[in-house]
Amino acid sequence: MDMTLARPLMEGTADSGAGGLKLSVQPLRGMVTLRADLSDATVAKAVKDAVGSDMPGVRKATDTALWMSPDELLLLCPYGEQADVVGKLTDALADTHHLAVDVSDARTLFRLEGDTAREVLAKGAPVDLARGQFTVGDLRRTRISHVAAAFWQSGEGPDVFEIICFRSYARYLWDWLEESSREGSMPGVL
């Protein structure tokens, strides 16, 4: 089956005066959900071979593998390569109970960077985002405002957050993030 939906739901970048905050919609990424026993060495090897990542710890993210739940990973790859990743996983795990599905078009990816990025997120997510508590490599699957989302700190620095949500909520979350990034609206506690 050759399905091409190679278009982000929305595009945009926004700069706010508040701490040089920059919000942007990221280009499409290949995303593959893998459900399996994450403690199984066979699964770890399959993930390594498919996307080049070690198994992420609980609530951790690597560049290409996100911990989603005790038996679920979200694997990232360049858009267009997701079918290869699914194929590699399916082959490597043929004798292991698992599920690997291409979900590339299910979610929209945002990026929020700037000194006050963690203050923006803390307005909507019930997560301790203090600098010492949420650091590079940490991930939380939680809610932002009213919608299910996950965010993690990419390896680029302590003020760069990547955020995913279901694409049907993307407009809402974009508007919420933009509104919450306004200059003069920061509590100034983080």
Place this chain on the structure above:
Amino acid sequence: MLLIDCPCCGVSGEETEFAAGGEAHLKREGPGSSDDAFTAYLFERKNPRGVHFERWRHAFGCGKWFHMARSTATLEVFGVYAADVLAPPQSVLDRIEEARSEGRVK
């Protein structure tokens, strides 16, 4: 506000990240049961002021179901435990007994 430790993924989160699933440890009345028993199974629920055993789901997080014992009066959480058991574990019952002896719950 309830503070809940998810037994599945270990997150210590607040209640808005979770979804309540109602009273725990209900026994389904199958074929052959009386109408009264089936009605009770469907509709009759405890509504105590005090200790309550409930099903919860980490809806915005790892998505897993689990059980929780809490006080409906003080919102104290006595413990969380696995979804696939028919009765609360002794460790949770012990904590409830301790709370009773200290007068925190009836």
